[in-house]
Structures are given as C-alpha cells and as structure tokens.
Amino acid sequence: MNFKLRTMTVEDIPQAMQLKDAAGWNQTTTDWARFLSASPERCFVAEYRGDIIGTSATIIYEGRFAWIGMVIVDKQYRGQGIGTALLERAISFLDSQRVPTMKLDATPQGKPLYEKFGFISEYEIERWMLNRTAKENALKNGPTSIEDVLLIDREVFGADRSGLLRSLAQEAPHLTLVDQQDGKITGYSFGRLGSRADHMGPWVAHNEDVAERLLNLFLLRSSRELIFVDCLRLNPWAVPLVKARGFELSRPLIRMFRGTNTYAGQIRLLCASLGPEFG
Numbered sequence: 591m592n593f594k595l596r597t598m599t600v601e602d603i604p605q606a607m608q609l610k611d612a613a614g615w616n617q618t619t620t621d622w623a624r625f626l627s628a629s630p631e632r633c634f635v636a637e638y639r640g641d642i643i644g645t646s647a648t649i650i651y652e653g654r655f656a657w658i659g660m661v662i663v664d665k666q667y668r669g670q671g672i673g674t675a676l677l678e679r680a681i682s683f684l685d686s687q688r689v690p691t692m693k694l695d696a697t698p699q700g701k702p703l704y705e706k707f708g709f710i711s712e713y714e715i716e717r718w719m720l721n722r723t724a725k726e727n728a729l730k731n732g733p734t735s736i737e738d739v740l741l742i743d744r745e746v747f748g749a750d751r752s753g754l755l756r757s758l759a760q761e762a763p764h765l766t767l768v769d770q771q772d773g774k775i776t777g778y779s780f781g782r783l784g785s786r787a788d789h790m791g792p793w794v795a796h797n798e799d800v801a802e803r804l805l806n807l808f809l810l811r812s813s814r815e816l817i818f819v820d821c822l823r824l825n826p827w828a829v830p831l832v833k834a835r836g837f838e839l840s841r842p843l844i845r846m847f848r849g850t851n852t853y854a855g856q857i858r859l860l861c862a863s864l865g866p867e868f869g
C-alpha cells in the first residue's frame with residue numbers, strides 16, 4: 591500500500607480528530623494542539639490519497655524520557671504495516687535526538703506492536719469510568735498558585751511537565767486541586783475536559799485520606815455525566831476508592847518502556863496517571 595509518512599501540522603487536526611473519535615478516545619483539539627506546541631516536528635501522520643489514515647505523537651520530557659502516544663490507524667487500513675511504520679518513525683526520530691528512554695501506555699491491541707520494538711512492561715493501569723447524571727456546577731475557581739505542585743510533580747512523574755500541567759490548570763481551574771496539611775502539600779490532582787468525559791489525572795496522594803478527599807472534590811467540581819480515571823493497579827487506594835463511588839472498569843492499559851528506566855518517578859504516590867497519551 592502506497593501511503594506517505596510525514597510530520598503532522600495543525601491543518602491535520604480535524605482529520606486526526608475523526609480518527610480518534612472513531613476509536614472512541616477522549617482527546618480534544620486542544621490535546622492535539624498541546625502535542626504540536628510541546629513538540630513541533632515530533633508528531634507524525636500516515637497519508638493515503640490525501641486522507642490522514644494514521645497518527646503517532648511524541649513528547650520529550652526534559653531529555654530524560656519521551657512519551658509516545660496517539661498511535662491510531664484507521665480501522666479499514668489496519669494490519670498492513672501502517673501502525674508499525676508510524677511507530678518506527680517516532681522511535682527513529684527519538685533515537686536521533688538521543689533520548690535514552692521511551693515510554694507509553696499500551697492498549698491490549700497496541701501491546702504486540704510495541705513488544706516487536708523491544709518495549710517491556712512496567713506496570714498495569716486500569717481505566718475506570720463513572721456514568722452519572724450531569725449536574726449544574728457554577729464553581730470555576732482554582733488554587734491561587736500551582737508552582738509548588740509543579741516542583742513536586744517533577745519528582746513524582748520523573749521529569750518536568752510543567753508546561754502541560756499549566757495548560758490543564760488554565761483550561762480547567764475548577765478541576766485543579768491541591769490538598770494541604772499544616773502548610774505542606776499532601777496531594778494534588780488535575781483534570782481535563784475531554785470530548786467524552788472529564789478525565790481526572792494525575793492524581794497524587796500521600797495517604798488514603800488525601801486520595802479520598804481529592805476524588806470527592808473532583809466529583810463535586812466536575813459537572814459531566816462521564817468521568818474517566820486511569821488508576822495504577824499497584825496503588826492500594828485508587829481502585830477501591832473509585833469502585834466504592836460506582837466507577838466501572840473500562841479497559842486495561844500496560845505501561846511500557848524501552849531503554850533504561852532511570853527516571854521512574856515516585857510511583858507509590860501515584861493513584862492515577864495523566865492519561866495514556868501524555869504519561
């Protein structure tokens with residue numbers, strides 16, 4: 591099949607949105623713009639007869655590791671090597687930048703593709719979903735400052751992603767939550783206004799009480815019918831807390847990495863990730 595691989599531009603966003611909508615994913619045009627502004631020249635499309643039939647996106651976090659996301663191929667063109675070619679392009683680009691580690695959250699469908707390229711599993715993540723009655727919510731205020739949170743997040747995540755988190759806080763200040771005790775930050779969470787659901791993450795807590803307070807507040811602040819959260823299986827509080835509030839298991843994800851995983855972050859504090867596309 592004679593498809594062309596090239597760098598993605600903002601003009602490709604509407605067609606890329608159609609692809610991810612067909613896959614039932616939750617990203618918005620703002621998310622695509624986040625990729626393109628954080629990583630110009632680092633996102634790729636497969637084009638066939640003038641149409642975008644596949645995408646892959648990368649973000650380099652501080653040169654410590656890179657994230658690969660948005661690997662999607664149009665259903666009617668799957669199984670013909672396009673996914674492999676898009677991933678190959680992303681990996682060879684990152685290799686050319688001498689990025690030591692590549693990470694991603696794989697769907698069960700994507701896992702065999704990544705294993706072919708030497709990605710190995712790190713831990714399990716589960717997407718949990720709450721379906722409830724939408725409600726009015728006039729609250730639009732957020733925390734006065736997130737600067738200290740951004741410093742802590744660098745340790746928790748393993749690299750600086752402050753640009754991304756600032757943009758989340760700007761878009762959804764009412765879903766940007768900071769838990770403090772005696773003047774010390776004990777947890778925080780961010781939220782994204784997805785195309786289908788409000789998405790809670792990252793969700794970071796020092797103990798179960800903090801985790802619970804943040805979750806309760808998020809559910810109070812969000813007005814959406816659908817809520818997503820990508821919980822780490824190895825976190826002892828996250829899954830029981832969401833289950834107790836009526837969330838249902840939506841799908842498993844596998845965090846994978848390729849290379850040396852030097853900056854693994856502080857996983858024990860992480861109840862939920864930001865999301866499979868960003869880490």
Ligand SMILES: CC(C)(COP(=O)(O)OP(=O)(O)OC[C@H]1O[C@@H](n2cnc3c(N)ncnc32)[C@H](O)[C@@H]1OP(=O)(O)O)[C@@H](O)C(=O)NCCC(=O)NCCS
Binds near residue numbers: 662703
């Ligand atoms: C995962 C996805 C991107 C693969 O794209 P693709 O163009 O079909 O991939 P390829 O044709 O390059 O195949 C890659 C590998 O996937 C697997 N695969 C592809 N089609 C398959 C099929 N019909 N049955 C079983 N395995 C299949 C194979 O392991 C294949 O390896 P091979 O070359 O050794 O056979 C595509 O299925 C997709 O868009 N899925 C929905 C979105 C998604 O889950 N993306 C992954 C996010 S982590």
